Amino acid sequence: MQGTTAVTGIGESQYYRAGRSPHSAAAMAATAVHAAIADAGLSVDDVDGIVTYHPDQHDSAQLWSWLGLGELRFSAKAWGGGGNSGASAVQIADAAVTAGYARNVVVFRSLHQGAEGRYGRYNQTARPARGDAFLVPFGAAMPVVKNALLIKKFMHTHGISQEALADIALADYFHAQRNPRAVMYGKPLTREAYHASRWIAEPLHLYDCCQESDGACAVIVSSAAQARDLRRPPAWLLAGATGMNSGGGVWAFNDTDYPSGRLAPVGRQLWERAGVRPSDIDVAQFYENFTGSTLIAISDIGFCEPGDVEAFVSGKNLHFDGGVLPFNTSGGNIAEAYIHGLQLMVEAVRQVRGTSTAQVPGARLSLFVAGPGTPPSSAVLLSAEAP
Amino acid sequence: MTERYFHADWPLPEITAVNRAFFTTGVLTLQRCRCCARAQHPPHEICHHCQSDKFDYVASSGLGTVDNVTIVHHAGDRRLADRVPYNVVIVTPDDHPELRIVGNVINADHNAITIGAPVRCVFTEVPDPDTDETLRLPQWELRSVRQRSTNRSAPATSTG
Numbered sequence: 223m224q225g226t227t228a229v230t231g232i233g234e235s236q237y238y239r240a241g242r243s244p245h246s247a248a249a250m251a252a253t254a255v256h257a258a259i260a261d262a263g264l265s266v267d268d269v270d271g272i273v274t275y276h277p278d279q280h281d282s283a284q285l286w287s288w289l290g291l292g293e294l295r296f297s298a299k300a301w302g303g304g305g306n307s308g309a310s311a312v313q314i315a316d317a318a319v320t321a322g323y324a325r326n327v328v329v330f331r332s333l334h335q336g337a338e339g340r341y342g343r344y345n346q347t348a349r350p351a352r353g354d355a356f357l358v359p360f361g362a363a364m365p366v367v368k369n370a371l372l373i374k375k376f377m378h379t380h381g382i383s384q385e386a387l388a389d390i391a392l393a394d395y396f397h398a399q400r401n402p403r404a405v406m407y408g409k410p411l412t413r414e415a416y417h418a419s420r421w422i423a424e425p426l427h428l429y430d431c432c433q434e435s436d437g438a439c440a441v442i443v444s445s446a447a448q449a450r451d452l453r454r455p456p457a458w459l460l461a462g463a464t465g466m467n468s469g470g471g472v473w474a475f476n477d478t479d480y481p482s483g484r485l486a487p488v489g490r491q492l493w494e495r496a497g498v499r500p501s502d503i504d505v506a507q508f509y510e511n512f513t514g515s516t517l518i519a520i521s522d523i524g525f526c527e528p529g530d531v532e533a534f535v536s537g538k539n540l541h542f543d544g545g546v547l548p549f550n551t552s553g554g555n556i557a558e559a560y561i562h563g564l565q566l567m568v569e570a571v572r573q574v575r576g577t578s579t580a581q582v583p584g585a586r587l588s589l590f591v592a593g594p595g596t597p598p599s600s601a602v603l604l605s606a607e608a609p
Numbered sequence: 610m611t612e613r614y615f616h617a618d619w620p621l622p623e624i625t626a627v628n629r630a631f632f633t634t635g636v637l638t639l640q641r642c643r644c645c646a647r648a649q650h651p652p653h654e655i656c657h658h659c660q661s662d663k664f665d666y667v668a669s670s671g672l673g674t675v676d677n678v679t680i681v682h683h684a685g686d687r688r689l690a691d692r693v694p695y696n697v698v699i700v701t702p703d704d705h706p707e708l709r710i711v712g713n714v715i716n717a718d719h720n721a722i723t724i725g726a727p728v729r730c731v732f733t734e735v736p737d738p739d740t741d742e743t744l745r746l747p748q749w750e751l752r753s754v755r756q757r758s759t760n761r762s763a764p765a766t767s768t769g
Binding site for chain 2: 342343344345346347348349350351353355356357358359360361362363364366367370371374375378420421422423424425469472473474475476480481
């Protein structure tokens with residue numbers, strides 16, 4: 223909430239292609255969480271709360287003890303699937319600290335897709351139940367198939383071409399070339415190579431899909447008083463928002479927001495709470511599980527009308543050096559790594575600290591948007607200046 | 610009845626009280642609330658409009674329109690390895706255009722499966738491997754314009 227909390231610490235493990243990490247998810251979580259505590263200048267006894275999201279290998283309470291943290295005073299998990307609740311988790315930490323339930327709350331994700339199984343594959347044998355009973359038997363099993371349908375309908379409805387998808391992937395790869403931590407560092411992408419890449423599920427090419435990665439990252443949310451005393455410049459939490467429209471949770475493409483509109487309620491909350499407009503934002507990190515999802519998110523949350531999103535993302539509009547909306551400045555899910563999008567939150571913090579490898583000069587307002595995949599969606603807005 | 614679009618080892622739905630009619634009757638069957646008369650899909654334990662849990666299961670004409678289509682080229686599962694490329698469509702039933710049903714168009718060139726194409730429901734019969742039930746999975750076939758205009762079962766229409 224405005225003036226009550228800030229992100230005071232960030233931490234990451236090394237990021238790897240799926241299955242390539244020599245470290246377990248627990249070991250990588252330990253690396254990321256302890257790095258975030260050290261970055262903030264806190265001790266393990268100062269951290270007293272934990273929040274995560276997505277069905278996970280690890281029970282947070284068990285992980286807490288494995289990591290040697292102090293007395294636990296707050297724990298929660300955000301609803302939603304995939305990376306949609308990445309910003310919700312930060313918002314929950316913010317709420318807990320604001321309410322006084324905890325002093326320093328760590329938000330983390332740790333993925334080992336070698337051990338867990340790759341997220342892009344189905345490979346389940348149980349008979350699909352509930353909503354999946356109406357998807358999986360017809361081949362709509364993998365995330366890419368469901369997202370391809372959503373994106374296809376959005377493009378068809380609003381007259382969006384394949385070039386807009388390419389622009390998202392190219393911006394990700396452009397920024398990853400400046401980031402030595404990015405898995406795709408040193409592997410630039412051209413528009414020709416994008417178009418020449420194989421179809422995964424039309425309209426999505428290989429380069430429209432996020433990576434499958436191993437790695438962990440963490441952020442620490444602290445009270446305002448604590449944040450002012452710590453070693454790093456605070457990334458003030460100006461506003462957080464989680465939401466969806468009334469019928470947004472219905473299964474199998476029968477939600478009322480199909481194919482777009484899922485992030486509109488998040489935008490309405492965010493701009494009102496923060497007292498700023500989309501045009502005030504200096505830099506944004508969007509959860510691009512697939513390129514086209516970001517086109518939906520950009521328009522849903524209020525940067526432009528859906529029909530104008532192709533022009534909005536074209537040319538160098540998403541570049542850190544002079545773009546209209548510098549976007550995914552560490553390379554994003556597509557070219558840095560896919561840690562359920564929480565690595566985008568880490569980059570949003572770096573931008574207000576002034577330490578990104580694709581630093582937007584003078585960035586004050588830094589946005590992280592998670593959605594529109596599995597509702598509810600979420601967003602967090604950070605500020606370099608105390609509200 | 611038509612052959613199954615995917616291989617025999619591809620997952621079949623778990624059959625429940627509310628989805629049995631959709632997956633077993635061999636007629637495109639939708640769930641309608643007995644209290645507020647709204648149809649909903651997928652069928653669920655409660656009506657999302659009035660929260661009643663009393664339903665009727667009513668036959669649709671089985672005629673529909675392709676609302677959305679993707680051609681899947683990458684097999685994200687070993688059981689799909691020699692099945693790609695395959696199509697996945699979303700169909701809106703003509704008598705309930707507010708509902709969306711996920712399925713596959715069979716016996717069609719992928720280029721012919723376009724948004725707005727008229728389709729009709731057909732069924733794939735599969736014995737349930739875990740019970741003695743027979744499943745009848747709704748699938749779709751393209752309707753040609755000529756077929757539509759010469760539908761012999763339709764009553765004669767007046768142009769007056």
